[in-house]
Amino acid sequence: MSSQRYTPEFKDEAVRQVVDRGYSVAEVSERLGVSPHSLYKWVKAVKPDKPEQQASELTAAKSEVLKLRAQLRRKKRSATS
Template sequence: MSRQQYTPEFKRRALELLAESGKSVPQLASELGISDNTLYGWRHTAKADKSFTRQPQCSEQALEIRRLKRKVIELEEDKLILKKVAALFSRESRRGSL
């Protein structure tokens, strides 16, 4: 089995979501489809690498854009979860009708 590679942008967004969502590492990792250890590792690396976590001061407009991007990510995750649940219920209802 080959090792999954993630983009720096994906890692950064995952860590932002972790910091701002209030979700636990295992919960968020499950929602993102990654292992707990992967997310723990990214968090550890980010804390060790000060340049990774340092954010420049942003204008109000830039902050709003960032907030909206986080919201889009959150809504996309919710949509993915709902699709999975719908598929599960669909399978269950087909089994019940047989």
């Protein structure tokens, strides 16, 4: 059996169905005829590590808080003028 059974495009589409479209690994693996184990490995290969993802989300949240604070300051200034 070849180690390159599935094309990269096939793997990308399978992973996209799980990551972007929200289907479960079980649904996609059954529909596409792929073992859930293989699909989990493909998904894990493209998803960032948990600490990386948490750091990214924290940075995004901090950025949004700063923007909202700036908006609030502008609103308060315009309300007192």
